[in-house]
Amino acid sequence: MKAESSQKVMAVIGCGVIGSGWVARALAAGMQVQAWDPNPEAITGLQNNIDTAWPALVRRGLAEGASRDHLHFSTDLDEVLEGADLVQENAPERLEIKQSLLASIDARVPNHVLIGSSTSGIKPSELQAQCHRAPGRVIVAHPFNPVYLLPLVELVGGQHTDPALMVSARAQYEQLGMRPLIVRREIEGHIADRLMEALWREALHLVNDGVATTEEVDAAIVYGAGLRWSLMGTFLTFHLAGGEGGMRHMLEQFGPALKQPWTRLEAPELTPELIERVASGSEFQAGGRSIATLEARRDRFLGELLEVVERYWPEQEGLGGRI
Structure with missing residues (x-):
């Protein structure tokens, strides 16, 4: 079905899990x-993935x-x-594949059309x-x-991107109901994945x-830090930890502990024993439930959680401005 004259058209290149989500x-x-x-x-996979997503999208509310x-x-x-x-673009995370595909797309579409890549690290x-x-219109999204x-x-x-284009890009992704975050400088892994990788290691x-099972690690996030992060993120959470003195007092009091060797900077070797421990622990947590069942449970939860976050978001905007 081709678009009506007034209907915006999005071309989604690659129809795996991420591409299907964009669709x-x-x-x-x-x-x-x-x-x-x-x-x-x-x-077939695309339609199945849309089947999975659509109930949650209906609950969230469809556009006219x-x-x-x-x-x-x-x-x-x-x-x-x-x-x-x-x-x-949602091709596999291999530079040579993405470069070739993006060059082909760049050669085919008019200069004003934005081309976003879903890459998580390039x-x-x-x-x-x-x-x-x-x-310049080829950016990470x-x-x-x-x-x-x-x-x-x-x-x-x-390096070829005009800053004004990023403002236009933000507006286009906002039309998809997203919260665009413009990253100030290029860096591998961008922002969120770098933070998640540190926690994952x-x-x-x-x-x-x-020290802990997979279930216990997840519980530490779900019932502790994760609840606060849903609203305040990392820095504002620590700002409150300083009491009336805020972040300045927190850093004075707890800053020296940052130099203590609590954390490990490198990931452990993925030995067969560690792989088995992580995989079997995750399977135990799943409790025999299928991936589809867990996805549906996740989507219901995220939909309800987003409603709560959105009720408080105007306060967050007032505190930190727009992302």
Whole structure:
């Protein structure tokens, strides 16, 4: 189904888990989606992933005119890119694949069309390297799984990117109901993944050293830090930890502890024993429930949690401005 003249068109390139999430989010936002994948059978997985996402999107509220029927799938790249207002690339996380695909897209679409990459770790200047038509409009637009629910998208421009384009990019992703965060400088892994990787490394050490099970590590986040992070993040949480003196007092009181060797900077070796401990622990936590069942449970929770966060978000905006 091709778009009506007034309908925004998003071209989604690659229809795996992340690409499917973009498709579902864009459909729910009332856009026409033209999806491409080199595998003609990818449409089956795409439709299944939309089936998973749609109940949560309906609960969140669909845009006027939103419909799953506004999806067109093809293995023809030219067909999918035709008329696109926004292109989102979701190829495997391999630089040579992304560079080749992005160069092909850059050569095909008009210069004003933004091209976002879902890469979780590659810097935008590397993505732009083989694009010769308008490399500056190729940026990182890194979402978080499930893309159809989590609103954060990290936007990172490269060496060829005009800062004014980032303002335009933010507006385009806001139309998808997202909370764009413009990253000030290029860095591998951007912001959120670097933070999550640090926590992940420490979690693996705790399990590897027999300090805690996977379930106990998760409980420490769910019932402790994670609840606070949902509203305040890391810095504001520590600001409150300082009492009336705020962050300054907190750093004076607890700052010396930062030099104590509590944490490990490198990940532990993934020995067969550690892999078994982590995998079996995760399977025990799942309790025999299927991935689909756990996804549905996660989506219901995230939808309800987002409603709470959004009720408090105006206060957050007043504290820190707009992201």
